[in-house]
Amino acid sequence: MTAMTRSEGVWSLAWQRLQGDRVGLVSMAVVALFAVLLLAAASGLVASNWQAERGVSYAPPTLLGPAPEFAAMPGMPASGAAGPAQPLLDLTSVDPLAPRYAEWDTATKKQSIETVTQSPTLPFGGDRLGRSVLDKAIKGSQISILVGVLAAVVAAVIGTVLGAFGGFFGGRIGDGLEWVYNVFTSIPGILLILAFAAVLGRGVTSVVLILGLTGWTGIYRLVRAEFMKHAGRDYVRAAEAIGASPLQRMFRHILPNVSHIVLVQLSIHVVGFIKYEVILSYLGLGVSVDQVSWGTMLAEAQSELILGYWWQLATATLFMAVFVTAFSLMTDALRDALDPKLRGLED
Amino acid sequence: MATLLRIEDLNVRFRLGREQGQAKTQPRWGRAVGDDAGGITFDIPENTTVALVGESGSGKSVTAMSIVNLLPDNAERSGRILFDGRDLLQASTAELRALRGRAIACVFQDPMGSLNPVFTVGAQIAEPLRLHLGLSRRAALARAEELLAEVGLPEPKRRLSAYPHALSGGQQQRVMIAMALACEPRLLIADEPTTALDVTVQRQILELLARLKAERRMSMLFISHDLGVVGEIADQVVVMRQGKVREAGPVAAIFTAPQDAYTRALLACRPRLDGTARRLVVIDEHIAGEAGQAVTAPASPAVPRDASAPVLIEARGLCKSFPIREGLFRSRAFKAVQDVSFTLRRGHTLGVVGESGSGKTTMGLTLLRLHEATAGQVLFDGQDLFALQGVARQALRRRIQIVFQNPYASLNPRFTIGQTLLEPMQIHAIGTDDRDRAARALALLERVGLDATAFGKYPHEFSGGQRQRIAIARALTLSPEVLVLDEAVSALDVSVQAQVLNLLKDLQDQLGLAYVFISHDLAVVRFMADEVLVMKDGRVVERADAQTLLAAPREDYTRRLLGAVPRGYTTTQ
Numbered sequence: 001m002t003a004m005t006r007s008e009g010v011w012s013l014a015w016q017r018l019q020g021d022r023v024g025l026v027s028m029a030v031v032a033l034f035a036v037l038l039l040a041a042a043s044g045l046v047a048s049n050w051q052a053e054r055g056v057s058y059a060p061p062t063l064l065g066p067a068p069e070f071a072a073m074p075g076m077p078a079s080g081a082a083g084p085a086q087p088l089l090d091l092t093s094v095d096p097l098a099p100r101y102a103e104w105d106t107a108t109k110k111q112s113i114e115t116v117t118q119s120p121t122l123p124f125g126g127d128r129l130g131r132s133v134l135d136k137a138i139k140g141s142q143i144s145i146l147v148g149v150l151a152a153v154v155a156a157v158i159g160t161v162l163g164a165f166g167g168f169f170g171g172r173i174g175d176g177l178e179w180v181y182n183v184f185t186s187i188p189g190i191l192l193i194l195a196f197a198a199v200l201g202r203g204v205t206s207v208v209l210i211l212g213l214t215g216w217t218g219i220y221r222l223v224r225a226e227f228m229k230h231a232g233r234d235y236v237r238a239a240e241a242i243g244a245s246p247l248q249r250m251f252r253h254i255l256p257n258v259s260h261i262v263l264v265q266l267s268i269h270v271v272g273f274i275k276y277e278v279i280l281s282y283l284g285l286g287v288s289v290d291q292v293s294w295g296t297m298l299a300e301a302q303s304e305l306i307l308g309y310w311w312q313l314a315t316a317t318l319f320m321a322v323f324v325t326a327f328s329l330m331t332d333a334l335r336d337a338l339d340p341k342l343r344g345l346e347d
Numbered sequence: 348m349a350t351l352l353r354i355e356d357l358n359v360r361f362r363l364g365r366e367q368g369q370a371k372t373q374p375r376w377g378r379a380v381g382d383d384a385g386g387i388t389f390d391i392p393e394n395t396t397v398a399l400v401g402e403s404g405s406g407k408s409v410t411a412m413s414i415v416n417l418l419p420d421n422a423e424r425s426g427r428i429l430f431d432g433r434d435l436l437q438a439s440t441a442e443l444r445a446l447r448g449r450a451i452a453c454v455f456q457d458p459m460g461s462l463n464p465v466f467t468v469g470a471q472i473a474e475p476l477r478l479h480l481g482l483s484r485r486a487a488l489a490r491a492e493e494l495l496a497e498v499g500l501p502e503p504k505r506r507l508s509a510y511p512h513a514l515s516g517g518q519q520q521r522v523m524i525a526m527a528l529a530c531e532p533r534l535l536i537a538d539e540p541t542t543a544l545d546v547t548v549q550r551q552i553l554e555l556l557a558r559l560k561a562e563r564r565m566s567m568l569f570i571s572h573d574l575g576v577v578g579e580i581a582d583q584v585v586v587m588r589q590g591k592v593r594e595a596g597p598v599a600a601i602f603t604a605p606q607d608a609y610t611r612a613l614l615a616c617r618p619r620l621d622g623t624a625r626r627l628v629v630i631d632e633h634i635a636g637e638a639g640q641a642v643t644a645p646a647s648p649a650v651p652r653d654a655s656a657p658v659l660i661e662a663r664g665l666c667k668s669f670p671i672r673e674g675l676f677r678s679r680a681f682k683a684v685q686d687v688s689f690t691l692r693r694g695h696t697l698g699v700v701g702e703s704g705s706g707k708t709t710m711g712l713t714l715l716r717l718h719e720a721t722a723g724q725v726l727f728d729g730q731d732l733f734a735l736q737g738v739a740r741q742a743l744r745r746r747i748q749i750v751f752q753n754p755y756a757s758l759n760p761r762f763t764i765g766q767t768l769l770e771p772m773q774i775h776a777i778g779t780d781d782r783d784r785a786a787r788a789l790a791l792l793e794r795v796g797l798d799a800t801a802f803g804k805y806p807h808e809f810s811g812g813q814r815q816r817i818a819i820a821r822a823l824t825l826s827p828e829v830l831v832l833d834e835a836v837s838a839l840d841v842s843v844q845a846q847v848l849n850l851l852k853d854l855q856d857q858l859g860l861a862y863v864f865i866s867h868d869l870a871v872v873r874f875m876a877d878e879v880l881v882m883k884d885g886r887v888v889e890r891a892d893a894q895t896l897l898a899a900p901r902e903d904y905t906r907r908l909l910g911a912v913p914r915g916y917t918t919t920q
Contacts, residue, residue: 233756234752235756235757235758235760237751238758241715242744242771242824242825243774253759253762256759
């Protein structure tokens with residue numbers, strides 16, 4: 001009984017097919033890169049002090065060089081207002097505070113004033129407070145991707161469980177779930193999200209819950225249809241005949257056979273939810289004020305753009321566009337690899 | 348006789364993706380017809396029916412479809428197909444399109460799938476008439492009505508405006524034939540036209556095809572896996588196996604003096620209505636046996652049935668009805684099974700025959716409580732089967748198991764064979780641990796004739812016959828006393844069918860199993876069953892000893908059913 005050879009399953013076959021897909025592999029590599037970045041940001045290796053005001057206010061990107069007003073005097077901000085030309089009048093005799101000056105001077109010497117050198121330029125520019133836009137974008141990736149993935153997982157779990165019950169049992173349970181589904185889909189999506197946001201308030205957890213609780217309907221519908229189809233199949237009947245309980249039949253037998261659909265839906269929803277988080281944060285309903293996400297960056301960029309400071313917008317957009325595009329392409333490749341029926345004839 | 352169609356040195360291969368690893372990827376090919384030595388060659392003379400016979404994978408359909416190039420895009424054909432002296436392989440798409448439906452027409456296996464569900468029958472028959480003959484709408488419809496009358500559809504005028512779903516399978520196939528005949532083709536390609544139909548309907552369609560062929564003086568290429576059917580309808584027979592022609596000749600020669608070992612084996616391994624064999628001959632054994640001059644199968648000593656064996660199942664007045672919605676609020680009960688009673692003794696086999704829709708499968712599923720019975724009682728070893736709940740019900744499940752018709756659908760594709768076999772034992776806590784269960788599973792695999800390497804494989808790596816063996820092994824994991832075999836061999840090739848039937852017989856003898864053997868095939872039921880129930884519209888029409896039933900059927904319906912069974916080539920033709 002030792003070392004039973006186990007043949008290649010569906011997943012390893014899918015992986016083989018995926019290896020032939022160049023676009024899919026590149027997009028997977030990009031997504032993996034983002035994942036590494038996310039882990040590094042979460043563990044504090046990069047962009048941990050994104051809140052530090054490292055540059056001057058609205059420091060331009062290094063590539064463009066410093067802004068013109070700073071270019072004239074490099075040693076800033078040491079130069080304050082110029083002092084008077086003549087020597088000052090001695091007022092010691094009449095100054096009631098004079099005896100304490102010496103005391104204060106010694107006290108002052110004990111304190112050291114660190115003059116923060118705020119650099120005139122930053123790699124991807126700075127925001128209003130002089131924070132590095134690059135650090136913000138990296139830290140923002142962490143929040144945005146985390147929100148997108150977690151919300152998609154929540155939505156997929158809700159949609160799959162409800163869809164499984166609705167499709168497998170039908171009847172009263174199915175009707176009841178259809179009612180819930182219809183109520184959810186009859187309300188315009190963004191309105192529903194805003195309603196949930198108003199109740200749950202700001203914060204990462206809230207955003208995940210909002211998106212998860214409103215976004216499960218599409219997955220529910222698909223999973224329900226698949227479960228209806230599979231519930232009558234012979235292999236499920238055969239499982240019933242050997243005495244498998246309904247839950248075993250649903251989640252041990254049918255679920256693995258429809259899991260590729262859930263997986264593909266999950267990754268499609270990740271992309272969608274990242275965009276929704278951006279919208280929510282832009283509207284001020286997203287993550288809390290002491291956190292940064294691509295959405296809050298875009299929200300800030302709105303007012304900056306009028307003043308001609310475009311780099312925050314550009315950076316946030318670049319990060320988001322690269323990730324979302326790579327993720328979408330990866331999803332397509334996954335679907336092709338997992339569902340061979342969709343592919344045309346190979347040539 | 349002039350030759351209408353000549354197939355010369357035909358090779359067909361399919362591109363199956365690309366080889367990995369090389370700098371330049373090479374297309375991978377799978378050959379369907381022909382081999383390195385050369386392609387296949389045969390003629391279809393005018394006014395003749397040529398039958399292509401073979402098991403699945405023999406390349407018979409691919410050969411037929413390559414005539415009018417209805418093959419998928421990844422197929423590559425070489426050789427010559429001469430129709431009226433013109434090479435169809437060189438013909439352009441436009442030329443072929445003009446030919447299809449006009450001079451060469453096709454009828455396919457599944458009439459439901461071949462008819463477009465959103466068009467009326469009239470519109471679909473009129474289409475080729477307007478396309479090829481340029482008839483006006485009115486004239487085309489009038490002609491369509493004549494055609495429907497010609498193929499024997501009652502009330503042809505009313506049928507013109509009917510949609511396909513309103514017709515039965517046999518009527519749909521008649522419509523397909525009417526469409527094929529619309530432009531008076533010179534060659535009709537019929538690809539398993541009766542395989543999806545009941546025996547009685549099959550009989551009607553065969554007679555219709557034979558009559559039409561004689562009346563219209565056309566040629567027919569008739570593709571079938573069933574030698575019985577072929578023997579009745581064909582003038583010439585071409586036997587194919589693995590993409591090669593094994594034997595070709597007039598039907599009388601093929602049936603009375605087959606030259607090829609494979610043809611002889613094919614003829615021998617089919618259960619016969621008048622046969623009394625204890626075991627069926629298996630093709631490979633037969634071919635191997637011929638070399639050693641042992642043509643008859645090794646006859647195992649027949650285990651005599653113990654007529655006083657204890658009664659395992661006693662069904663009384665079993666009924667099952669399904670509610671059918673009518674209108675908004677009303678619903679009507681559709682009675683699928685009505686008042687069925689029978690007894691099954693340990694070690695015996697109860698055959699259940701009937702046409703599709705006769706309720707035989709529903710009856711089988713009700714026995715396992717995969718459907719809940721509406722009324723009636725089934726006593727299993729004295730216990731009321733339908734009253735059991737909870738633990739007692741689960742315990743009884745072990746004692747009655749089922750094998751389904753389609754082995755491709757009844758195994759979970761994401762489970763390895765090992766998982767499939769271990770699951771029932773885990774659910775019922777048979778065996779001490781998974782090691783012990785795996786040992787039992789391996790023993791069962793050996794028992795059904797598969798080796799231990801099957802344990803880690805997935806269902807898609809097995810052929811239909813092997814999968815059916817696995818399904819039987821799964822049912823046996825629980826050591827049941829009754830096995831419901833729901834058309835368990837109907838989806839299998841003749842040779843595989845013989846192997847599985849032999850296996851079932853052996854298992855019955857060794858384990859003392861009782862079978863409820865549900866089938867539409869009377870010859871197979873004759874081979875397996877001790878007692879036979881004949882069902883029609885949910886009712887038992889006749890119940891008798893298998894021998895008596897076939898020798899002296901009392902009911903009209905049974906006689907019709909028996910009369911419709913194709914008997915192959917007979918000299919009285």
